[in-house]
Amino acid sequence: MTSYLEKARRSPQVSRRGFVKASAAATAALAVAGLAGCSNKVEPVEDSAADGVQQASLTEGTWIPAACWHNCGGRCLNKVLVKDGVVVRQKTDDTHEDSVEFPQIRACLRGRSQQQHVFGADRIKYPLKRKHWEPGGGQKELRGIDEWERISWDEAIGYVADELKKVYETYGPTGVLIAGYGTGQNVRLISYLGGAVAEWDSASHGTYLLNVGSLGLPHMGVGPGAVMCTSANDRFDLKNSETIVLYGCNPAWASAGNRCKNFLEAKEAGTEFVYVGPSYNPSASLLEARWIRVRPGTDVSFLLAVAYTMVTQDDPQSNPLVDWDFIEKYTVGFTADTMPEEASLDENLHDYLLGAYDGVPKTPEWASPICGTPVEDIEWFAQLVGKEHKVALLHSFAAARNKGAEDFPQMLMTIGALGGHMGKSGHACGSAFGPTAGDGGPSLVMPGQAGLTPIPNTLGYFVAGPDTWNAVLTGRFFDTGHNMMGSEQGFPPPVEREVDIHLICHDDSGAALQSRMNIPGGIEAHRKVDFVFTQAYTMTTNAKYADIILPACTQWEKKASYFQMIYPGRDFEVFPSKVVDPLYESKSDYDIIVAIAERMGIDPKAIFDFDETQQWFNVIVGSTVMKEDGTGYEPLVTVTQDDIDEWGVQGQPQEGRIGIKELLDKGIYQVERHEGDPYTFIAYKSFVDDPAANPLPSHSGKFEIYCQWKGDWLAASPRGDTPFKPYPTYQVPIEGYETTFDDWDNQVKGDYPYLFFTPHYLRRAHTTLDNVPWLREAFENPVFISAQDAKEKGVVTGDTVLVQSRYGKVLRIASVTETLMPGVLALPHGSWVDIDQETGCDKGGADNVLCGPVTSNSGVSGYNNYNINFEKYDAEQLLPDVEWPQRIVDAE
Numbered sequence: 015m016t017s018y019l020e021k022a023r024r025s026p027q028v029s030r031r032g033f034v035k036a037s038a039a040a041t042a043a044l045a046v047a048g049l050a051g052c053s054n055k056v057e058p059v060e061d062s063a064a065d066g067v068q069q070a071s072l073t074e075g076t077w078i079p080a081a082c083w084h085n086c087g088g089r090c091l092n093k094v095l096v097k098d099g100v101v102v103r104q105k106t107d108d109t110h111e112d113s114v115e116f117p118q119i120r121a122c123l124r125g126r127s128q129q130q131h132v133f134g135a136d137r138i139k140y141p142l143k144r145k146h147w148e149p150g151g152g153q154k155e156l157r158g159i160d161e162w163e164r165i166s167w168d169e170a171i172g173y174v175a176d177e178l179k180k181v182y183e184t185y186g187p188t189g190v191l192i193a194g195y196g197t198g199q200n201v202r203l204i205s206y207l208g209g210a211v212a213e214w215d216s217a218s219h220g221t222y223l224l225n226v227g228s229l230g231l232p233h234m235g236v237g238p239g240a241v242m243c244t245s246a247n248d249r250f251d252l253k254n255s256e257t258i259v260l261y262g263c264n265p266a267w268a269s270a271g272n273r274c275k276n277f278l279e280a281k282e283a284g285t286e287f288v289y290v291g292p293s294y295n296p297s298a299s300l301l302e303a304r305w306i307r308v309r310p311g312t313d314v315s316f317l318l319a320v321a322y323t324m325v326t327q328d329d330p331q332s333n334p335l336v337d338w339d340f341i342e343k344y345t346v347g348f349t350a351d352t353m354p355e356e357a358s359l360d361e362n363l364h365d366y367l368l369g370a371y372d373g374v375p376k377t378p379e380w381a382s383p384i385c386g387t388p389v390e391d392i393e394w395f396a397q398l399v400g401k402e403h404k405v406a407l408l409h410s411f412a413a414a415r416n417k418g419a420e421d422f423p424q425m426l427m428t429i430g431a432l433g434g435h436m437g438k439s440g441h442a443c444g445s446a447f448g449p450t451a452g453d454g455g456p457s458l459v460m461p462g463q464a465g466l467t468p469i470p471n472t473l474g475y476f477v478a479g480p481d482t483w484n485a486v487l488t489g490r491f492f493d494t495g496h497n498m499m500g501s502e503q504g505f506p507p508p509v510e511r512e513v514d515i516h517l518i519c520h521d522d523s524g525a526a527l528q529s530r531m532n533i534p535g536g537i538e539a540h541r542k543v544d545f546v547f548t549q550a551y552t553m554t555t556n557a558k559y560a561d562i563i564l565p566a567c568t569q570w571e572k573k574a575s576y577f578q579m580i581y582p583g584r585d586f587e588v589f590p591s592k593v594v595d596p597l598y599e600s601k602s603d604y605d606i607i608v609a610i611a612e613r614m615g616i617d618p619k620a621i622f623d624f625d626e627t628q629q630w631f632n633v634i635v636g637s638t639v640m641k642e643d644g645t646g647y648e649p650l651v652t653v654t655q656d657d658i659d660e661w662g663v664q665g666q667p668q669e670g671r672i673g674i675k676e677l678l679d680k681g682i683y684q685v686e687r688h689e690g691d692p693y694t695f696i697a698y699k700s701f702v703d704d705p706a707a708n709p710l711p712s713h714s715g716k717f718e719i720y721c722q723w724k725g726d727w728l729a730a731s732p733r734g735d736t737p738f739k740p741y742p743t744y745q746v747p748i749e750g751y752e753t754t755f756d757d758w759d760n761q762v763k764g765d766y767p768y769l770f771f772t773p774h775y776l777r778r779a780h781t782t783l784d785n786v787p788w789l790r791e792a793f794e795n796p797v798f799i800s801a802q803d804a805k806e807k808g809v810v811t812g813d814t815v816l817v818q819s820r821y822g823k824v825l826r827i828a829s830v831t832e833t834l835m836p837g838v839l840a841l842p843h844g845s846w847v848d849i850d851q852e853t854g855c856d857k858g859g860a861d862n863v864l865c866g867p868v869t870s871n872s873g874v875s876g877y878n879n880y881n882i883n884f885e886k887y888d889a890e891q892l893l894p895d896v897e898w899p900q901r902i903v904d905a906e
Contacts, residue, residue: 462636
């Protein structure tokens with residue numbers, strides 16, 4: 015039978031919306047109609063192909079576990095019903111009955127919208143060339159606004175191969191920029207060619223991507239086996255806390271799915287909640303949390319005042335707030351008699367709090383004008399986190415994504431230590447982020463590795479995200495190493511690099527132009543170089559400003575789907591399968607890079623040891639599961655010789671918990687938990703039980719409230735001149751609340767008197783899914799404004815407002831709310847940029863248009879404390895985004 019997809023392909027009469035109307039399931043067919051053109055009108059459907067789809071059974075077909083690969087932190091289970099090449103239904107985890115011990119890993123509405131994403135009318139169907147590009151750059155100023163021409167795969171591969179060869183021969187690796195995180199398939203080719211200038215970026219983790227191991231904290235990065243979850247207790251211990259403090263956390267939006275369920279179960283058991291941050295977000299509302307207001311980027315001032323109150327109001331008999339035994343035994347540097355041997359300063363945090371060095375005691379009265387927290391709330395919070403209360407201090411990374419946030423991880427750790435909230439049940443001080451929000455502990459299921467031989471980027475030039483576009487424009491930047499993690503030995507001395515970038519290659523796993531700060535500078539940088547190419551399946555910002563677009567297929571269209579395992583869940587891992595064949599002329603990223611290599615005369619085996627099937631097989635069979643006694647790991651998957659023969663791969667039979675066919679049919683392996691099982695995890699318990707035998711990763715083996723390594727490293731930075739010290743102090747950020755004033759002492763506001771921050775939002779996973787009509791209809795992507803600020807400006811919900819910073823300006827529709835601190839606006843992260851060429855104003859509301867290329871000493875991408883102004887916009891009003899035409903290229 016000819017598939018419905020193929021019938022619709024050949025039918026010029028079927029409009030995109032008409033096809034959806036014909037398909038009772040409102041499925042992937044949305045996209046199929048887009049094959050016929052760009053119509054947004056609902057038209058009657060008369061074509062036989064549409065009739066066939068209309069008659070499609072909603073129960074017949076094959077259920078296939080489908081990848082949910084977007085970087086939201088959820089990593090839930092999605093399944094799709096496929097009939098004749100069309101996804102006719104979608105569902106989530108039904109592999110077992112739902113329970114507290116064994117919860118179903120349920121997909122959120124973002125994951126359930128993917129059928130409209132994969133089969134979207136705006137899919138890039140064939141290779142495209144910018145009309146006015148030619149070797150050497152052509153009319154570079156037209157990038158982003160030029161027309162597109164359809165070309166053949168042979169032409170597209172030839173252009174890319176020729177430009178790569180020319181740039182490497184003429185300028186060498188310093189003429190090439192890999193824009194992105196450096197994890198994509200194309201990075202292997204670039205590394206093989208000699209490397210390139212590479213980016214690193216603190217991104218989601220902010221200053222927690224600093225070498226927090228030097229403080230005694232576990233690494234909080236990403237990737238298979240990441241231990242970012244081992245700073246907090248597991249979900250069964252949540253109900254043992256009297257109070258859970260969510261510091262900047264919003265799992266209801268950031269990592270939807272099961273994460274809030276962990277906290278709801280604790281609430282139902284009697285645990286109370288407190289939320290700290292600039293907005294009373296949906297998670298706080300759901301949990302009926304008490305709101306402690308703190309302005310973006312002022313968290314250290316708030317926490318210093320909390321610490322001051324704990325110290326000065328501590329009374330061992332009547333009001334014991336500080337766990338002095340914990341401080342003495344498990345920390346260094348809080349007081350003069352607990353200093354580390356290598357300390358170069360005769361200073362400590364305790365005396366700094368009392369004003370010994372600057373004459374300013376860090377009282378609640380001192381902090382309140384900075385952080386905006388009422389004095390009584392600071393004092394209440396200090397009492398709450400005292401040693402006598404069972405408190406879990408759980409943070410996301412929002413407060414660390416600020417300029418000047420270098421001291422935040424150390425300061426929050428200090429509050430946890432002062433209260434003795436580490437190493438015991440009901441107490442915690444650690445991360446609640448992504449798939450491990452509310453469920454700390456080492457992963458019980460670990461994915462394997464693809465097994466490819468590493469190809470190092472031998473150039474060794476690394477530019478920080480905030481500096482990237484200026485490096486292209488100016489030809490120089492300060493290189494302080496691969497990233498902020500480092501080691502106790504420190505980084506190499508900062509080096510000023512000179513580069514001459516002529517080619518930008520977008521990492522196929524990233525969205526650098528959209529997700530990096532300073533989009534206007536990024537556009538200027540793209541219009542400077544000779545050649546830009548990217549792989550994409552929709553007209554993303556990376557693609558829009560490229561010269562050649564190579565149409566990539568999605569994870570649903572290829573067998574290897576291990577990219578989604580960057581953020582593993584604690585007690586489960588998802589193993590998706592291919593859903594449909596590649597649509598249109600799209601190819602996998604692997605096949606694209608193989609074709610470029612062959613055109614350049616390179617043996618593809620020099621880039622990839624083996625094909626995608628072997629890579630995916632290696633990931634599956636290399637996966638491990640924690641032993642039932644909790645003592646280590648064992649193979650997850652049973653593999654027979656028949657399996658190996660069927661896959662056509664190399665491998666050895668092995669015994670595991672589940673057969674490979676059963677695993678892929680279910681699409682998930684999850685460890686069933688129960689109260690008191692061997693997987694129970696209390697963060698830092700082994701250290702607290704025996705610190706000598708189980709030292710922390712710091713130089714002293716303890717929590718370092720005074721950390722010489724941190725002080726020395728920040729002092730050596732060429733990026734900023736903020737005088738950070740080895741212990742946490744409050745420093746006025748390069749841009750933050752104080753810089754909203756022209757005259758701080760007299761409280762005279764400046765031209766940009768407001769702060770804004772960039773919350774994650776249900777419409778998108780970072781920048782992905784922003785083009786999906788269902789999500790655009792459900793979530794309008796406004797700018798959120800406090801009722802007080804809106805009243806002063808004469809703005810009401812639904813008005814179009816102009817938001818400006820020193821670096822750019824955007825238009826958005828206002829949503830006026832009582833749940834924001836006055837003086838603070840919230841612009842959701844990730845909206846696709848759409849700049850008006852005449853005004854320079856972005857109609858798409860992209861947050862990184864407002865975020866300029868400024869950073870503090872560590873090079874952090876400080877998205878959340880920029881200065882802005884806003885006003886009611888009286889010119890042409892914005893239509894809701896769902897009414898905008900999709901970015902559909904019809905270059906037939």
